[in-house]
Amino acid sequence: MAGRDREFDDFAHAAWPKLHRSAYLLTGDHHLAEDLAQTALERTYAKWRTVRSGDALAYCRRVLVNLNVDRIRRRRFFEVGGGALAHADPGAADPGADDRDQIVRLLAQLTERERRVVVLRHYYDLSEANVARELGIAPGTVKSTLARALAKLRVFGDAPVEEEMYR
C-alpha cells in the first residue's frame, strides 16, 4: 500500500467517530449519517494529495456539512434525515431511550441552520469566528443563531444544574 494511502487509512479511522457522530446530530438518522460520513471520506480521498498537507479533518468536516446542506435542498420525495428530526417530538422524551436519541430529539427543535451552528460550535468546539468562516456567515449571525438555539434548548451558561436536567 502506498504511504499516502496508509496515511489516509489512519486518518479515516481516527476521524470516523467524529464524522459519524456529527452526521447523526445533523441528520437524526443512523443510516443516513453513515452514508454522509462515508461520502465525506470519499470526497476527501479524491482530494487527498492536496488535503493531507493541511487540516484534513477540517476539510472533511466542511464536506460533510455541505453535503448535508445539499441533501436538504434537494430533498424531494421523502423527508429522510431532516424528516426524522422533524417528526421527532421534543416534548416526548422517553426516559428509557438512549442518550443519542435524547439529544437528537432535543436538536429536532432547531432549524437546520441552528443545528449546524450548534454542532460546529459545541460538538467540534470551533470558535464563533471559525464557525462564521466555515459557514460563510457573519460572526454576529453565529452569535445570535447560537443564542436563539440554546434558548430553545434551555441551555444556560452558568445556570445551576437542576436535578437530572432534561433527562
Next chain:
Amino acid sequence: MKQTTLERFAEDLKGDAAERLDPRRLAEAKSRGARRRRTRAALVVVAATIVVGGAAALLVPGLDGGGSGRDTVARDVATRPTGLSELQERVLRDVPGAERISPWQVAVPEPLGAVDGMEIPGDEFEVQGETFTTGVPSYTGVTMYDRAAFPGWLYDGVLAIETAAGDEDGQPVGSTDMGIAVVNGTLELACVSFQGADCVPAVIRNEDGQQHYEWGFGTDDFLDPGTGLEVFAGDAGSGDAPSLAVAGLPDDSVTRVEFVNTAGTVVEGTVDHTMAPGSSILWASVPGALARVITYDSRGSVVDDHSLRDCAGGVDCEVR
C-alpha cells in the same frame, strides 16, 4: 423539558463517539474517491470536446462541483467501457464457468475455498420466517482475494488495470469497473433479527449455504405508517448486468409490481406481505439502471407510480 448547562449539553452532544469505521466502508470510500478523481479528469476532456460540438447541455452539468445527481449521467457516459477487452475474452475462453453478463461485463465463479480478504465477520443474525431467493448473483472483485485463488494471468491482468487506474495516492482494490466480476453467492431476502430484536427485512447473500448479511433498507422510517414507497437498487458494481431492486411501502394492497429501467424495459416483480405484515416488499432482477416502480392493487389500479429521484454519492439516495 428542563434546563441544562452548556457544559452538560456539550457533553451530551459528544456522546461516546465509539463508532468504528467498517473496513468495507473505508474500501468503498477509497474506491469511489479514486473513481471520482479519475472521472473529473475524464469529464474535463469530454466536456471540452462536446462544447465544441455544440451539445454541452448534456455533460457540462456534471462539472458543477455541487455533487448533483446529474453527474451520475455524465460519469456513465465518460467511463463506460464498450465491448469486451482481450482479457475478458480470455476469461470467457479459459475460465470454467465464466459467462458474459452484459455487453461489457463478464463474471467468473468464486474459486472453491477462496477467501475474500476484505470479508469481515458480521454480527450474528437469525432469519425469521421464509427466505426468498431472488436469483440475482452477488458480485465482488478479483483482487479482493489472494493471488493464488485465480490463474496468474487473470489476477495480474486485473491488478494491472487497477494499478493503471490509480495514482500516487493509491489505487482501486476489488473493483469490478473493468467489467470482470466474481460471483460470490446469490442474493436472498428475509426478515432478519439481530440479538433477539424485532426482525426487519434485509438482503442477505447465500454463499454455499452460508448466509451473510448484506444490506438493510436505509432510512429509519422505512415502512412507517404515512411514509411513501422507497426503492433500493443493489450492487452498484454490477453495472449493466441485472441487479437486485427492492422496494417497500406501508400498504398491503399491492398485488403486482413493475420495475422499469432507464431503457424502458419492464420487469414484473415479486410481491410479499409476510416479511413486514401490513406492508408490501417488492423486488425484481432489473437490467441496467432502474428508473421507475409502479405498483397495482388487485383491481389493476395503480397504487403508486414512483420515479426514482436523483442520487448523488450515496447521500439522500434511494440507491444504496
